Amino acid sequence: xxxxxPAVEFKGISKAFGDCVxxxxxxxxxxxxxxxxxxxxxxxxKSTAMKMLFxxxxxxxxxIFVHGKPADFDSSIDAMNAKIGMVxxxxxxxxxxxxxxxILLQQKGSAFSLLPRKExxxxxxxxxxxxxxxxxxxxxxxxLSVGAQQRVEILKILSQHSEILILDEPTAVLTPQEVRDLFxxxxxxxxxxxxxxxxxxxxxxxxxLTDNVSVFRAGRVVANRKTSETSxxxxxxxxxxxxxxxxxxxxxxxxxxxxxxVEELTAQIGAHRVENIGLEIKSGEIVGIAGVEGNGQDILIxxxxxxxxxxxxxxxxxxxxxxxxxxxxxxxxRFGVLPSRPAYENYLLGQHRHPKFAKGLFLKMKEVLKAxxxxxxxxxxxxxxxxxxxxxxxxxNQQKLVxxxxxxxxxxxxxxxxxxxxxxxxxxxxxxxxxxxxxxxxAGVLLISSELDELMALSDRILVLYxxxxxxxxxxxxxxxISIGAxxxxxx
Amino acid sequence: METALMLFALALATLRLATPLIFASMGGxxxxxxxxxxxxxxxxxxxxxxxxxxxxxxxASAWIGWxxxxxxxxxxxxxxxxxxxxxRADQIVTGMAFNLLVMGIIPFITKILFNSTGSTxxxxxxxRFNFEPLLMAFILVALLTFWLKKSRSGLWLLFAGxxxxxLVASGVSxxxxxxxxxTLSGAFAAWGGASLSLFLAxxxxxxxxxxxxxxxxxxxxxxxxxxxxxxxxxxxxxxxDAVQIRxxxxxxxxIEIPVQFVQILPYIVTIxxxxxxxxxxxxxxALGKEL
Numbered sequence: 034x035x036x037x038x039p040a041v042e043f044k045g046i047s048k049a050f051g052d053c054v055x056x057x058x059x060x061x062x063x064x065x066x067x068x069x070x071x072x073x074x075x076x077x078x079k080s081t082a083m084k085m086l087f088x089x090x091x092x093x094x095x096x097i098f099v100h101g102k103p104a105d106f107d108s109s110i111d112a113m114n115a116k117i118g119m120v121x122x123x124x125x126x127x128x129x130x131x132x133x134x135x136i137l138l139q140q141k142g143s144a145f146s147l148l149p150r151k152e153x154x155x156x157x158x159x160x161x162x163x164x165x166x167x168x169x170x171x172x173x174x175x176x177l178s179v180g181a182q183q184r185v186e187i188l189k190i191l192s193q194h195s196e197i198l199i200l201d202e203p204t205a206v207l208t209p210q211e212v213r214d215l216f217x218x219x220x221x222x223x224x225x226x227x228x229x230x231x232x233x234x235x236x237x238x239x240x241x242l243t244d245n246v247s248v249f250r251a252g253r254v255v256a257n258r259k260t261s262e263t264s265x266x267x268x269x270x271x272x273x274x275x276x277x278x279x280x281x282x283x284x285x286x287x288x289x290x291x292x293x294x295v296e297e298l299t300a301q302i303g304a305h306r307v308e309n310i311g312l313e314i315k316s317g318e319i320v321g322i323a324g325v326e327g328n329g330q331d332i333l334i335x336x337x338x339x340x341x342x343x344x345x346x347x348x349x350x351x352x353x354x355x356x357x358x359x360x361x362x363x364x365x366x367r368f369g370v371l372p373s374r375p376a377y378e379n380y381l382l383g384q385h386r387h388p389k390f391a392k393g394l395f396l397k398m399k400e401v402l403k404a405x406x407x408x409x410x411x412x413x414x415x416x417x418x419x420x421x422x423x424x425x426x427x428x429x430n431q432q433k434l435v436x437x438x439x440x441x442x443x444x445x446x447x448x449x450x451x452x453x454x455x456x457x458x459x460x461x462x463x464x465x466x467x468x469x470x471x472x473x474x475x476a477g478v479l480l481i482s483s484e485l486d487e488l489m490a491l492s493d494r495i496l497v498l499y500x501x502x503x504x505x506x507x508x509x510x511x512x513x514x515i516s517i518g519a520x521x522x523x524x525x
Numbered sequence: 526m527e528t529a530l531m532l533f534a535l536a537l538a539t540l541r542l543a544t545p546l547i548f549a550s551m552g553g554x555x556x557x558x559x560x561x562x563x564x565x566x567x568x569x570x571x572x573x574x575x576x577x578x579x580x581x582x583x584x585a586s587a588w589i590g591w592x593x594x595x596x597x598x599x600x601x602x603x604x605x606x607x608x609x610x611x612x613r614a615d616q617i618v619t620g621m622a623f624n625l626l627v628m629g630i631i632p633f634i635t636k637i638l639f640n641s642t643g644s645t646x647x648x649x650x651x652x653r654f655n656f657e658p659l660l661m662a663f664i665l666v667a668l669l670t671f672w673l674k675k676s677r678s679g680l681w682l683l684f685a686g687x688x689x690x691x692l693v694a695s696g697v698s699x700x701x702x703x704x705x706x707x708t709l710s711g712a713f714a715a716w717g718g719a720s721l722s723l724f725l726a727x728x729x730x731x732x733x734x735x736x737x738x739x740x741x742x743x744x745x746x747x748x749x750x751x752x753x754x755x756x757x758x759x760x761x762x763x764x765x766d767a768v769q770i771r772x773x774x775x776x777x778x779x780i781e782i783p784v785q786f787v788q789i790l791p792y793i794v795t796i797x798x799x800x801x802x803x804x805x806x807x808x809x810x811a812l813g814k815e816l
Binding site: 110129142148 | 678
């Protein structure tokens with residue numbers, strides 16, 4: 034190992050887009066046959082660096098070496114010829130076509146030659162078998178699960194005999210089970226001698242999977258570490274650039290008035306349902322709902338926010354809400370905002386009839402702009418441009434704006450669904466603080482999250498939703514990852 | 526015996542009337558499957574019909590007209606490609622502009638050539654096509670079906686319209702694929718026009734396409750952008766057209782149906798087909814999107 038040259042080596046690489054410096058003086062190396070984590074917050078320059086390795090961008094300075102040879106790639110084709118493959122965050126797959134055709138596209142051949150489907154299918158099946166992948170090559174991509182689509186992407190790379198694999202945020206779209214499968218597959222690839230670079234901002238995954246890790250911050254590599262010699266807390270500090278506070282235990286007491294009461298709720302839309310569930314939240318209490326996605330969380334949220342979303346026959350039970358309700362949806366871009374409209378319009382959504390912002394048929398634009406500006410100030414939303422289109426903000430800043438919209442109205446009941454999905458560590462800490470503040474001000478909070486860590490950090494008690502039922506309840510004193518995880522899987 | 530004869534005549538008329546639609550919708554398929562919206566089919570057809578008729582008349586040969594229409598189609602297709610692919614003009618606006626432009630230019634040229642306002646002189650009846658374009662339309666559908674399903678460049682076309690980034694990543698130029706597709710689109714649609722002026726009729730008359738370019742587009746959408754179903758949709762619309770011609774002058778309870786009412790039949794069928802079934806039809810994902 035010592036004598037062989039690194040599989041990948043960045044030496045003083047920099048990259049600028051116009052005046053904007055995305056990478057400067059990036060230096061790190063990856064030994065062959067290892068898994069290397071590239072971590073950092075959104076916009077820290079991880080993707081830019083990997084795109085240079087994959088030939089999509091050209092470095093403005095410095096040099097990249099692949100197996101000791103300078104890598105001077107004009108395009109991703111050059112990178113692929115150098116046996117480098119990349120799985121992009123958004124898959125490069127045509128959905129109406131079969132997995133096989135998607136892989137065949139990569140292969141060279143003259144325009145009017147016939148596609149060697151049969152022969153290639155056998156070959157690909159063999160490669161898949163060798164690495165223990167389960168893939169139905171004849172299935173259309175749109176009929177495959179996200180995890181299976183990802184396997185198609187990886188198989189595509191393997192079929193090109195790539196030795197170096199780059200994965201961009203591969204777990205962002207996967208369920209916990211699929212993440213486990215992916216990690217197993219990656220370990221197997223490593224055992225076969227492949228070199229893997231994985232971009233992520235989930236530090237637990239870095240600890241579980243990688244051999245070494247490079248931490249990016251503001252376009253630079255701030256640390257190269259052996260994974261075994263570091264910790265989640267260390268990495269988090271390196272990523273954010275300051276020490277994250279340990280969340281304090283609450284000092285306020287849970288109130289006595291009930292702010293949200295759900296009684297014998299049975300509701301369903303399509304295959305998703307909840308059955309005969311009951312729930313009570315006091316003022317100043319955070320109740321967490323744990324569960325693998327698709328076990329009824331979406332139905333519970335919908336029932337609380339909008340009973341009219343259900344057919345009459347599909348809804349029974351009673352929901353009592355005492356006071357104003359503020360909420361942020363699990364998928365902000367789909368349910369919570371108008372992505373192509375400016376920030377202030379999105380901030381106004383839901384409050385557009387409030388006398389503060391409306392007078393008769395007209396909006397008080399000055400007030401709206403001022404309120405948006407104040408909210409951006411308070412929540413440190415960057416850039417501070419009220420008129421910028423919502424989708425031009427980064428994920429963390431989008432979410433801050435959505436959270437600000439809900440919490441700044443001082444609601445008595447808060448429905449917080451996936452409050453930190455796709456959000457940086459720094460922003461996560463901030464949003465968690467705001468939810469705690471809201472609680473301390475007396476709001477009852479229903480917290481729905483797929484991140485167990487988040488639930489355990491915030492909740493006073495956790496209810497586990499499984500196939501539409503509450504199957505277990507854990508008070509804060511008996512939080513424990515393993516038993517909650519088991520209840521989420523149906524065993525309790 | 527009489528009904529059998531009538532049905533036979535109706536079937537024959539359907540096939541004849543379907544010919545221009547089939548060519549045009551195959552042209553539309555090439556363009557739209559590559560990701561380029563094509564509402565300019567109407568103008569491609571008009572150009573094909575006109576150039577075919579003119580060349581056919583001067584040479585007294587339908588085949589020469591047919592070849593001339595091909596050349597004209599390739600040129601106007603390439604011109605459309607130039608605007609929408611290279612110059613990134615809005616595809617729908619450009620398409621409509623082509624339609625309007627061609628409608629204006631043709632009468633201008635007929636005035637110069639024949640001192641008429643839009644029509645060209647007729648070919649001799651024995652010089653025009655008897656069945657050849659119909660046969661070629663069938664062969665074209667079969668070839669395209671096979672090509673799309675089996676060949677590498679067929680797969681490129683599908684990716685150009687579904688996921689151009691993936692095509693780029695595999696080292697194939699989306700631009701070139703789209704150029705080829707749109708240019709061929711012009712050729713096929715022009716043949717659709719030429720089969721109007723050299724097969725169904727024997728001269729060019731003003732606006733002789735009568736919206737068939739749009740009807741072909743409707744057939745394409747109704748046929749889910751696939752060659753065989755689009756071909757069947759063309760037969761359906763052509764059948765409505767054949768019935769319409771048959772019904773002209775027919776009487777209900779002794780009163781003659783006004784011919785204008787009868788003539789709207791194919792258009793009504795088109796609207797019903799689109800309004801009723803368009804929901805189930807999904808366009809190529811990158812259709813109309815710039816790279």
